Amino acid sequence: MNPAPMVALVGNPNAGKSALFNALTGARQKVGNYPGVTVERKAGRMSLPDGRPIELIDLPGTYSLEPASPDEQVTRDVLFGKQDGERLPQAILCVVDATNLDNHLRFTLQLIALGLPVVVALNMVDMAERDGLKIDAAKLSKELGVPVIPTVAVRKRGVDDLKAAMDVLVGDGSARKIAAGPGFHHEDLVVLQRRARAIALAATTEEHGARKVSHRIDSIALHPIAGPILLFGLMFVVFQAVFAWAQPPMDAITAGFDWLGHWVETNFPNGFVRNLLAEGVIKGTGAVVTFLPQILILFFFILLLEATGYMVRAAFIMDRLMARVGLSGRAFIPLLSSFACAVPGIMATRTIDDPKDRLTTILIAPLTTCSARLPVYSMIITACIPDRQLAPYVGLRGVVFFGLFVFGIVSALLAALILRRTVTKGPSQGFMMEMPKYQMPSVRDVGLGLWTRALIFLKRAGTIILASNVILWVLASYPVAPAGRLQTEYSIAGRIASAIEVVVKPIGFNHHIALALPPAMAAREVAVSALATTYAIDAGDDTDAASSAVEPKIAKDWSLPTALAFLMWFVFAPQCLSTIAVTRRETNGWKWPAFMVSYLFVLAYVAAGATFWIATWAGL
């Protein structure tokens, strides 16, 4: 049997390719209202009206066929069948943004010139209508010489027509060969742009100036003074909300796990299984899962800001600052993704064309506050910072939390500044990013985004966090301590921790922290579950200590300087194996991950130590 014909989705960034891919295949690829969301090729299956299957490939957006950055290279390689073991696409589904026709058509003309069958999805016609633009698809089709189908990818409008057009296009299934490589010269591009503009003009039948909405919002959002104030204010509100709204659901989750732990303790016979379940599994994982509401609230806001198109404005505002430390403006989006997790953040650096710009961004990505740090920060803040209102709707905990995020950003910028003058020296480039249109966020996209985040988090809790914690529990429970000796000191893990303690004592760390640090290399949240578990082991059958909440134990056991030093450690330390692995993959070797791990550990040690000694000296 012949393999299903392959059709590649190609177009400028932010044209709606992934949204269309989702509409056609039922997949759940990430869509976002900024260029550079997709950085990898993703395949999916769709079927034509007669049931024949098509392999559809979603690709990173690109402005032309001359690749500038690694993600654009992916698109080019697929189009020319250059990827290993890859066949040539049978046809191209070119997605253009109806509100930005002349720019997008230039690339369409290049694609058509390749000689493969092309169908154009004239996407975002709803936005064009909103802007008072009317485009004659039939006329556009005549000018271009290929079928043009108006679509609204997010509402699945035009999908059936598109399938019908693709049916004709893939026809008998015999692939044509691409005639020549893209030998476009600069003059050609100018000619091409002129033709694109002429075609766009001819096909636009009506235009009345309603594009003012975006302009009016931007006159504030991009204002040199009002813009940064707005950005700062928005972020401030977000972090307040994380603490203000999350408490009731967090209490409910804690109560649920406490109930479960209690149930296990009363219904299982005393022994290995009961203790493993109660201390290692339920208290440990429970302590981490409790933070789900905070993570979801944070992402709710991030997703809203992404979907509306505001994030690119934020990038624009930050650009001056970023340029000063030698970062490319394009580094903003990867750094923003790093707030979720440094792994997709480092992958998103593929949109940066300059290799040294890209390397710098990879090296500082672990400094932005990823969501795995949130449970650690939140645990310490709840344990050590009183729940005080500084002003109506302004809580102290939210302010400290916000401060830690800002501190992460400032550290990343400082690190970039130093790296750019030493290890990754080179000229840096200015900002070049299209401003997307403002959009009302769709409930479905935001809901789906939250759902994905929740699944990622719960999956981590159920796999890597659970596994690390079970291993820790076993190592911390055996050999059983004789009467009078503390279990978490006598056990195997306890002895390893005592060795580590020698190194970390000078920066104020105690035995429990030394126990938690090695397993937290697997994932930062393990620091929380490990503390919950080791405190549970020490409490033994003491039912007063039965709650899985760790915060009261920390509040009782740790001095404030120790807690602050622990926080500082987590701002800097490269406590994450996946980040190291992805850095190795993206930089093709061990040199840069090794460098990254060393500089971050040194920074973590120095920062934690300085914090501890200054706090002690200040009498905290």
Ligand SMILES: Nc1nc2c(ncn2[C@@H]2O[C@H](COP(=O)(O)OP(=O)(O)OP(=O)(O)O)[C@@H](O)[C@H]2O)c(=O)[nH]1
């Ligand atoms: N109103 C409207 N919005 C759309 C339409 N198609 C896509 N969008 C929105 O446009 C934005 C970009 O969509 P994506 O599918 O991520 O764009 P992309 O072409 O895959 O972008 P890259 O992966 O960055 O190249 C998202 O916010 C979508 O929700 C449409 O037809 N109408």
Ligand SMILES: [Mg+2]
């Ligand atoms: Mg995409």
